[in-house]
Amino acid sequence: MxxxxxxxxxxxxxxxxxKRLIRKGFVTIEGTICKKAEEQIKxxxxxxxxxxxxxxxxxxxxxxxxxxxxxxxxxxxxxxxVVDLIxxxxxxxxxxxxxxxxxxxxxxxxxxxxxxAHRLLSPKKHVGKVYFVILNGKITKEQITCVESGIELxxxxxxxxxxxxxxxxxxxxSEVEITIYEGKFHQVKRMFEAVxxxxxxxxxxxxxxLVLDPRLKRGEYRALTExxxxxxxxx
Ligand code: URA
Numbered sequence: 001m002x003x004x005x006x007x008x009x010x011x012x013x014x015x016x017x018x019k020r021l022i023r024k025g026f027v028t029i030e031g032t033i034c035k036k037a038e039e040q041i042k043x044x045x046x047x048x049x050x051x052x053x054x055x056x057x058x059x060x061x062x063x064x065x066x067x068x069x070x071x072x073x074x075x076x077x078x079x080x081x082v083v084d085l086i087x088x089x090x091x092x093x094x095x096x097x098x099x100x101x102x103x104x105x106x107x108x109x110x111x112x113x114x115x116x117a118h119r120l121l122s123p124k125k126h127v128g129k130v131y132f133v134i135l136n137g138k139i140t141k142e143q144i145t146c147v148e149s150g151i152e153l154x155x156x157x158x159x160x161x162x163x164x165x166x167x168x169x170x171x172x173x174s175e176v177e178i179t180i181y182e183g184k185f186h187q188v189k190r191m192f193e194a195v196x197x198x199x200x201x202x203x204x205x206x207x208x209x210l211v212l213d214p215r216l217k218r219g220e221y222r223a224l225t226e227x228x229x230x231x232x233x234x235x
Contacts, residue, residue: 001056003027004037006047010054011089026050060090061229062110063210067218072099072108086110086221097121097207098183106131106204107212109232110221116233120208126160126181127208127235131188134201135174139166143195151194153184159191173200208235 001009007018007027019037021027027034028048029041041047047054066072066082073081074095082096093112097120100108111117120127150161160181167175174197180187189199205212209231213222224232 001041002037003029003034003039003041003047006041006056007049007054009090009093010056011091012049012054021049057090059113060088060094060111061113061224061232062086062088062094062221063213063216063224063228064096064108064110064221065212065216065218066100066105066108066204068103068105070219071102072096082108082110085219100204101186101189101202104202104204105218106202107207107210108204109207109210109224120232120235121183123182125235128179128181128206129183129204129208130177130179130206132201132203132205133176133178133188133192133199135176135192136198136200137173138171139169139174139176139197143197146195147178147191151191153187153190153194157184159184159187162191177205208232 003022004015004018007013007021008015012018013021022037023035025033025035026049029039030046064082064085070085071079071081074083075081083091083094086094088094090112094110095112095117097109097111097117100106119125144164144166148162148164150159152158162181163179165177167177178188184190188202192199210224210228216222
């Protein structure tokens with residue numbers, strides 16, 4: 001890889017900014033000043049900018065506890081996005097794997113690994129996603145059966161069977177956990193709406209093998225562990 005791309009990928013600056021740094025002699029490879037932006041970096045080369053080593057990190061994986069009110073997008077002119085919450089040299093490459101509605105909270109995987117994202121989001125893969133849901137009333141047996149067996153959300157759009165665990169069901173509200181295996185637009189809200197009950201709070205707890213770390217507070221994130229990365233790649 002070219003030296004200027006290596007440095008720009010690692011967030012040292014834009015392509016023209018890093019070219020300037022290189023020209024001015026601030027960059028060394030294996031301890032020797034290199035003034036050529038097109039110089040090829042080999043695996044294991046020590047690249048330093050003003051004596052600080054710049055290690056090339058290919059792929060990054062973060063779990064974010066998405067708070068309500070933040071957009072599931074990479075960038076937006078007017079609004080804060082989930083990627084804005086992540087401090088990373090590679091921020092320009094990062095994107096959320098799938099979307100949560102603005103008012104939905106919980107687990108969001110943020111990465112620059114397009115292949116993994118593609119696999120996790122593929123409708124053929126049926127990766128399970130678990131949500132904690134608060135509903136605006138009691139949930140009946142019939143409603144549960146209906147949600148679990150798959151519902152027609154609109155003409156020709158039928159959900160896959162889901163599973164429901166009722167944690168609490170009272171006249172004023174119910175709390176449930178639902179596992180769905182696809183990711184249609186506003187899916188959970190629409191599934192309950194279709195049986196006449198309204199979602200008043202929604203939080204994603206897990207996606208495949210990846211479980212939201214209970215130590216994270218809203219808006220916080222952490223890098224995935226090696227083990228979590230390996231497991232999610234096996235989904
Ligand atoms: N289902 C919804 O309705 N909204 C979300 O954000 C995620 C799943």
